[in-house]
């Protein structure tokens with residue numbers, strides 16, 4: 001809503017949650033996430049997290065649907081915390097999302113955000129906290145239906161400037177895509193795009209899935225050699241669908257995960 005457009009109903013809605021907030025802060029010990037949500041957020045976001053109708057909130061800005069897991073699992077807790085603490089504009093959202101930093105303690109905001117997370121009931125969707133920022137030139141772990149524009153500058157014998165534009169889209173809760181071309185009845189050629197990393201050199205579980213699919217549709221028979229840019233593996237598939245994956249293994253990377261991040265992921269299930 002632009003300035004000057006404020007309707008009496010919008011003011012009534014604002015007054016309503018301000019009054020409700022007074023109720024929250026009067027409570028002690030600190031209220032539960034559900035209690036905070038009911039008193040401070042429910043007027044706008046609705047009892048089921050889908051957003052109250054325009055007739056109730058009095059403004060036209062669409063309210064998010066927190067039960068839509070594809071949307072709700074895209075943001076990290078810290079981003080939602082900032083929106084609740086500072087108000088919508090801090091993340092480029094509408095100012096109809098008010099700032100609660102003065103009215104709610106940090107612990108209350110954490111509890112409200114944790115409560116919001118429960119509206120997405122399907123645990124298959126990875127927690128927003130797994131959506132780590134693009135560290136170097138890796139993909140974002142869980143793309144958010146966005147265009148990613150990357151510029152690379154190369155020095156050396158053949159200097160270059162290159163741009164890459166990739167449109168990333170969420171397809172279901174978790175997925176990975178393999179493109180496969182059959183070579184002969186015991187051999188296929190595969191490229192793999194792994195969510196969170198982009199194209200990778202090889203993928204063992206993907207190779208197994210491809211071998212099973214190729215056998216199931218009659219294109220190949222066991223064993224199937226799967227050629228990938230990083231090397232070949234052989235997949236044996238027996239009648240009971242027991243799989244044997246044979247190939248070379250080489251350590252390319254080791255990493256330690258921060259204890260705090262691990263704890264958050266554990267809590268997120």
Ligand code: HEC
Nearest residue numbers: 017040041044061064075080083084088093094096097112
């Ligand atoms: C006066 C109405 C109103 C109240 C009260 C309200 N919100 Fe919102 N909220 C909004 C609107 C409108 C948006 C969408 C803004 C946009 O998309 O530009 C929003 C967006 C959000 C978002 C961002 C979602 C995203 O990633 O796009 C979060 C998180 C959120 N609200 C949490 C809360 C919590 C928690 C409370 C209670 C403590 C609360 N809101 C109370 C109106 C409200």
